[in-house]
Amino acid sequence: MAxxxxxxxxxxxxxxxxxxxxAYIIIFKYIPMYGLSIAFKDYEGIxxxxxxxxxxxxNFTKLFSKAAFIRSFKNTVIxxxxxxxxxxxxxxxxxxxxxxxxxxxxxxxxxxxxxLPNFISWVVIYGLMYAILGPxxxxxSEILTFFGFEGKIPDLLSSKEYFREVIxxxxxxxxxxxxxxxxxxxxxxxxxxxxxxxxxxxxxxxxKTWHISLAGLRTTIIVMLIFRVGEMxxxxxxxxxxxxxxxxxxxxxxxxxxxxxxxxxxxxxxLATAAGFIQSIIGLVMVLITNYVAKKVDxxxxxx
Amino acid sequence: MRKKKTPxxxxxxxxxxxxxxxxxxxxxxxxxxxxxxSFSDSKEAMSGGLFVLPKGFSLxxxxxxxxxxxxxxAFGNSIAKTVVGTLISVVISIxxxxxxxxxxxxxxxxxxxxxxxxxxxxxxxxxxxILLKDLHMLDTFWAYVIPSAMNVYxxxxxxxxxxxxxxxxxxxxxxxxxxxxxxxTRIVLPLSKAALATQVMFYGVNRWNSYMDGVLYVNDSKLxxxxxxLRQIINSIGGKQGIGASAGDLSGASAIxxxxxxxxxxxxxxxPVLIVYLSLQKYFVKGTMVGxxxx
Numbered sequence: 001m002a003x004x005x006x007x008x009x010x011x012x013x014x015x016x017x018x019x020x021x022x023a024y025i026i027i028f029k030y031i032p033m034y035g036l037s038i039a040f041k042d043y044e045g046i047x048x049x050x051x052x053x054x055x056x057x058x059n060f061t062k063l064f065s066k067a068a069f070i071r072s073f074k075n076t077v078i079x080x081x082x083x084x085x086x087x088x089x090x091x092x093x094x095x096x097x098x099x100x101x102x103x104x105x106x107x108x109x110x111x112x113x114x115x116l117p118n119f120i121s122w123v124v125i126y127g128l129m130y131a132i133l134g135p136x137x138x139x140x141s142e143i144l145t146f147f148g149f150e151g152k153i154p155d156l157l158s159s160k161e162y163f164r165e166v167i168x169x170x171x172x173x174x175x176x177x178x179x180x181x182x183x184x185x186x187x188x189x190x191x192x193x194x195x196x197x198x199x200x201x202x203x204x205x206x207x208k209t210w211h212i213s214l215a216g217l218r219t220t221i222i223v224m225l226i227f228r229v230g231e232m233x234x235x236x237x238x239x240x241x242x243x244x245x246x247x248x249x250x251x252x253x254x255x256x257x258x259x260x261x262x263x264x265x266x267x268x269x270x271l272a273t274a275a276g277f278i279q280s281i282i283g284l285v286m287v288l289i290t291n292y293v294a295k296k297v298d299x300x301x302x303x304x
Numbered sequence: 305m306r307k308k309k310t311p312x313x314x315x316x317x318x319x320x321x322x323x324x325x326x327x328x329x330x331x332x333x334x335x336x337x338x339x340x341x342s343f344s345d346s347k348e349a350m351s352g353g354l355f356v357l358p359k360g361f362s363l364x365x366x367x368x369x370x371x372x373x374x375x376x377x378a379f380g381n382s383i384a385k386t387v388v389g390t391l392i393s394v395v396i397s398i399x400x401x402x403x404x405x406x407x408x409x410x411x412x413x414x415x416x417x418x419x420x421x422x423x424x425x426x427x428x429x430x431x432x433x434i435l436l437k438d439l440h441m442l443d444t445f446w447a448y449v450i451p452s453a454m455n456v457y458x459x460x461x462x463x464x465x466x467x468x469x470x471x472x473x474x475x476x477x478x479x480x481x482x483x484x485x486x487x488x489t490r491i492v493l494p495l496s497k498a499a500l501a502t503q504v505m506f507y508g509v510n511r512w513n514s515y516m517d518g519v520l521y522v523n524d525s526k527l528x529x530x531x532x533x534l535r536q537i538i539n540s541i542g543g544k545q546g547i548g549a550s551a552g553d554l555s556g557a558s559a560i561x562x563x564x565x566x567x568x569x570x571x572x573x574x575x576p577v578l579i580v581y582l583s584l585q586k587y588f589v590k591g592t593m594v595g596x597x598x599x
Contacts, residue, residue: 013483013484013485015403018403018404018415021454021459024453024454031435032434032435035431035435038430038431049434094327097320100320106321110324112582112585113332114331116335119513119577120577121514121534123515124534127538127566128338129334130538130566131341131570139337142354238514241535259430263430264430269430273431276430276431281425287424
């Protein structure tokens, strides 16, 4: 006991420092987890959660009988999957490219430029897309016309056929640059002697990239991928809400926008929370699975 | 003496140069476009196409915009949210990351695990909304700041940075009788300038850009965020969910097109970000620590 007392007297300040952060985590992260219980209750948004009637899985069966939810679920999976498939390798390739630039000034110019879009909100990016891709006065249509493509320019921003391409494209434009930072930092950590040794052995630039750069990035890639997969069920409220409109809702409605509509606009708290619960559980399971697989492949990798 | 380049190398370097310049243009041109458009004459700009320079220089749309009250209200709210929110976030992150960076702190593993878990599982939108309602935080300024007070990922990045600082410095200060607060403020923080600049930037940008909280938690137009206001204006054409105050109110009966107003609003929201980014970017790459966020 005296030992504990002595330890606390010496280090109490450190524990005092932790108070705001821990209070935040408990109040704003753990209490909402308790709030998930309304997914199993009949709660209309009035009164205490604890007093609401338990209804078991009723909200979930109701949810899965709703076509709009099924649609948002499908859209979430499709959009997220496309974002990972095309968006995840993008910063890795970009980082390898930037790393391969030998001229300092050029390297800096590219790096500074590609990071910039990350600092712009989706609302503004939608505005930029409207300016560039818009069917009547957009730059793209102008350029296509210049090269002899007349007429047939689709309205990319309000057509269902191209919506997913637009989502993935704008996602890469915004996030690939900032994503390179982690990889570029990891690349600088690779011993230059490895490249020299490989060059002596006659390895060309592609082989060096494959066997040294990518091999050196492996751990970073795996950690980033695990986190990315964990966000699978969040296809990006800020992104979709800014870009979508009624013309594309059938391909654009994701679980996050569904929750917003059903929960906050229609006041159906329990149903929306059930949707959120499914989102969180799937996210957790995905992280655990990817982490497990990563550890099987390489025991040193993974996040836990 | 440099080795002479083979034709293959010259071609590949030229190719790289072209790709590099294309990437730069693709990333920068849209910003240039809207800024030039905003200084263009409304009628001449209607023809669209590339904007290398303004088409028929005019300040009319800026004048019109600057006469609108809601723009300033929304702009002010976003700035307040960004400044106050970033300050709170950085302070809390420092205070949390520092003790967790010290290996001798008892209970560290447990606390880290507890914090880390919130990255993997969350209560989600509605329970958080209910919590804010119970705390009477809805429709207040604090709804922008408190619910996202600390980003766990950022906090762990900062902790990793603190961990990399050699112990010897703080140990000798400890022997000289310094307490933990003094060590943090006089030794650790001055050594962490790059990391702190990065944190300010991470949080600041996120605060400035995110608007989900503005959509979910706040209805009061006096508290409206710039991004929410922009969304109304940008979406107001072609019947795209025009809500309340729209570009129509701005352009009125004058000769300025909605298009010009939109571009000007976008330019106005982009210019401060460009300035801040370009002045801080040198810290950026340096301050980001590599590596995993192992719990």
